[in-house]
Amino acid sequence: MHIIKLVFKNTFRHKLRTSLTILGVVIVILAFGLLRTVVSAWYAGVESSSASRLVTRNSISLVFPLPISYKNKIRQIHGVKFVSYGNWFGGNYIDEKNFFANFAVEPASYLELYPEYILPSNQKDAFLRDRKAAIAGQKLATKYGWRIGDAITLKGTIFPGNWEFVLRGIYRGKDKGTDETQFFFHWNYLNETLKKTMPLRADQPGFYLVGVSNTNLAEEVAVALDKTFKNSLAETLTETEKAFQLSFVSMSEAIVVAIQLVSFVVIIVIMAVLANTMAMTARERIGEYAVLKTLGFGGWYIAALIFGESLFIAMIGCIIGIAFTFPIAKVFGDTMGTYFPVFNVTMKTIYLDAGVSLFVGAVAAVIPTWRAIKIRIADGLRRIG
Amino acid sequence: MEYKTPLVEIKNLYKSYRRGSQIIPVLENITFDIEDGEFLALMGPSGSGKSTLLNLIAGIDTFDSGTIKVGGVDIAALFETELARWRSTNVGFIFQFYNLIPVLTAFGNVELPLLLTRLSRKERREHVETALRIVKLADRMSHYPGQLSGGQQQRVAIARAVVADPTIIVADEPTGDLDRISAKEVLELMGRLNVEFGKTIIMVTHDPHAAEKARTIKHLEKGILNAHNQTRL
Numbered sequence: 166m167h168i169i170k171l172v173f174k175n176t177f178r179h180k181l182r183t184s185l186t187i188l189g190v191v192i193v194i195l196a197f198g199l200l201r202t203v204v205s206a207w208y209a210g211v212e213s214s215s216a217s218r219l220v221t222r223n224s225i226s227l228v229f230p231l232p233i234s235y236k237n238k239i240r241q242i243h244g245v246k247f248v249s250y251g252n253w254f255g256g257n258y259i260d261e262k263n264f265f266a267n268f269a270v271e272p273a274s275y276l277e278l279y280p281e282y283i284l285p286s287n288q289k290d291a292f293l294r295d296r297k298a299a300i301a302g303q304k305l306a307t308k309y310g311w312r313i314g315d316a317i318t319l320k321g322t323i324f325p326g327n328w329e330f331v332l333r334g335i336y337r338g339k340d341k342g343t344d345e346t347q348f349f350f351h352w353n354y355l356n357e358t359l360k361k362t363m364p365l366r367a368d369q370p371g372f373y374l375v376g377v378s379n380t381n382l383a384e385e386v387a388v389a390l391d392k393t394f395k396n397s398l399a400e401t402l403t404e405t406e407k408a409f410q411l412s413f414v415s416m417s418e419a420i421v422v423a424i425q426l427v428s429f430v431v432i433i434v435i436m437a438v439l440a441n442t443m444a445m446t447a448r449e450r451i452g453e454y455a456v457l458k459t460l461g462f463g464g465w466y467i468a469a470l471i472f473g474e475s476l477f478i479a480m481i482g483c484i485i486g487i488a489f490t491f492p493i494a495k496v497f498g499d500t501m502g503t504y505f506p507v508f509n510v511t512m513k514t515i516y517l518d519a520g521v522s523l524f525v526g527a528v529a530a531v532i533p534t535w536r537a538i539k540i541r542i543a544d545g546l547r548r549i550g
Numbered sequence: 551m552e553y554k555t556p557l558v559e560i561k562n563l564y565k566s567y568r569r570g571s572q573i574i575p576v577l578e579n580i581t582f583d584i585e586d587g588e589f590l591a592l593m594g595p596s597g598s599g600k601s602t603l604l605n606l607i608a609g610i611d612t613f614d615s616g617t618i619k620v621g622g623v624d625i626a627a628l629f630e631t632e633l634a635r636w637r638s639t640n641v642g643f644i645f646q647f648y649n650l651i652p653v654l655t656a657f658g659n660v661e662l663p664l665l666l667t668r669l670s671r672k673e674r675r676e677h678v679e680t681a682l683r684i685v686k687l688a689d690r691m692s693h694y695p696g697q698l699s700g701g702q703q704q705r706v707a708i709a710r711a712v713v714a715d716p717t718i719i720v721a722d723e724p725t726g727d728l729d730r731i732s733a734k735e736v737l738e739l740m741g742r743l744n745v746e747f748g749k750t751i752i753m754v755t756h757d758p759h760a761a762e763k764a765r766t767i768k769h770l771e772k773g774i775l776n777a778h779n780q781t782r783l
Contacts, residue, residue, distance in 0.1 A: 167661075167665055171651075171653065171654070174653035174654070175653060178652075178653060452649065453649075453651055456643075456645075456649045456651070457651075457662070458610075458634065459608075459610055459637065459643050460637070460638060460643070460662055460663050460666075460710075461634045461635060461637045461638025461639075461663065461666050462634070462638075462666065463631060463634050541611070542605075542610040542611070543602075543605050543610055543611040546610075546645070546649075
């Protein structure tokens with residue numbers, strides 16, 4: 166108890182120095198937390214993917230479509246429970262700045278495959294009934310102030326023209342990890358329009374989504390599916406939804422690595438700052454440590470004083486840093502919503518913050534403690550006066 | 551005639567410092583005893599080795615050869631942790647610059663040596679209050695060192711030195727940083743500890759007035775104990 170009191174009092178002997186060091190830790194924890202959250206956001210699609218869903222695309226590239234005739238063949242494969250399909254639409258709302266993910270999907274099967282998109286039954290019915298209907302995620306609807314019944318026009322980039330929709334539903338995510346910034350409409354609406362305007366591009370989904378009856382069958386189904394279309398004009402590549410999402414993330418892996426690197430560099434910086442503070446502190450108090458040793462206190466007591474102070478400073482900074490991370494991440498997430506649909510500070514990030522703070526606090530105290538313990542009492546006492 | 555074993559026995563003590571390749575002797579062939587209940591003043595010019603000798607007796611420095619026994623214990627034979635424990639129970643320290651912990655109150659500073667004992671919190675409190683009463687600072691126990699005068703701080707240091715009831719008290723220039731009146735008070739207090747409480751005191755000083763309070767004075771010059779010891783009754 167006594168040592169805790171002494172650690173607490175020692176910590177605030179140099180208020181300015183301690184405050185500046187704590188501020189440094191706060192900034193680093195904030196930066197580290199945000200950078201880790203960016204990395205988590207990058208992998209959000211991977212994290213939220215289901216093991217029971219497979220994605221089938223053209224084996225040459227995602228750019229090349231597949232025939233609609235594959236739908237029934239896929240359904241006949243053993244272990245397949247649901248089949249849905251769709252196209253990346255790539256439309257803009259009003260202008261290019263308003264970009265968000267928008268897909269043309271087969272609505273009934275798609276909603277069955279994605280139970281994490283929660284849509285009230287009346288809205289679901291309305292969406293399924295109307296071929297020009299669309300649904301949007303809650304975050305997207307809030308961002309643009311959309312309400313049920315609003316007419317929304319998207320400018321097609323892959324499929325040129327102005328495409329008009331009526332918003333029939335606003336879905337919510339089952340949990341925080343669900344993307345609420347997407348926009349879905351009927352694939353038939355796209356297809357029927359293409360039949361009139363660009364018939365060569367009609368009846369060709371960009372991808373199939375396959376739900377398997379048992380997750381253990383996923384690999385078997387994927388192999389069987391690709392085998393079915395082997396040596397056809399459009400061979401397929403089927404992978405789990407997770408692997409499919411990871412293939413997207415891997416395209417930008419260099420950025421993720423750079424972000425992770427920066428997050429570790431800031432830790433090294435604060436470690437140096439805290440170690441400097443602790444070195445100054447220990448040097449100033451070397452006489453006091455000598456007095457304590459003279460009175461009979463062992464090296465463990467001196468070590469506890471220095472380690473305690475270092476960890477205390479690091480943990481104060483950590484707590485304040487974590488407290489600030491949430492509101493700042495909220496602002497950051499709202500601003501960057503288009504790029505990071507799911508931007509949540511996870512518990513893993515908080516644990517990492519705490520772990521990093523403990524590590525920094527402990528490492529920063531090692532050399533000052535070693536010096537304080539090793540100095541001879543007589544030499545320590547000479548530093549006084 | 552009753553033979554009394556001395557409290558401190560020093561035999562053929564030799565201590566040197568190394569400066570590069572040069573070996574500088576600090577203490578040479580020191581041999582003398584200190585009786586239990588003695589008040590000894592070690593005098594000598596700066597650099598004569600008196601503080602070094604005091605540190606060696608108190609077990610906070612090491613020597614090259616010879617022996618020091620305190621209460622029959624050969625302190626050179628103790629390991630560092632044993633020596634620390636031995637110091638905490640046998641030696642009380644008074645320093646020139648008081649060496650109080652600035653973030654602790656007078657009470658907290660005096661309590662420090664007792665934290666290494668098995669005393670309960672209540673017992674520690676009683677001991678600290680007694681020690682502060684002896685040095686006439688019972689009313690200042692919640693004051694921090696910065697709120698006390700130099701003389702008062704040194705009295706707190708004396709309370710800290712006696713609170714664990716050590717066998718010997720070592721004092722290194724205890725009046726060196728005090729004005730005349732405060733110095734007189736501190737010396738009177740040390741005299742009381744010696745006479746009323748029977749504490750053995752070894753004091754380093756180069757102030758002849760301070761040395762007069764002692765019962766025995768020994769002179770050191772260039773690390774050698776001067777042959778003519780002044781002993782007063």
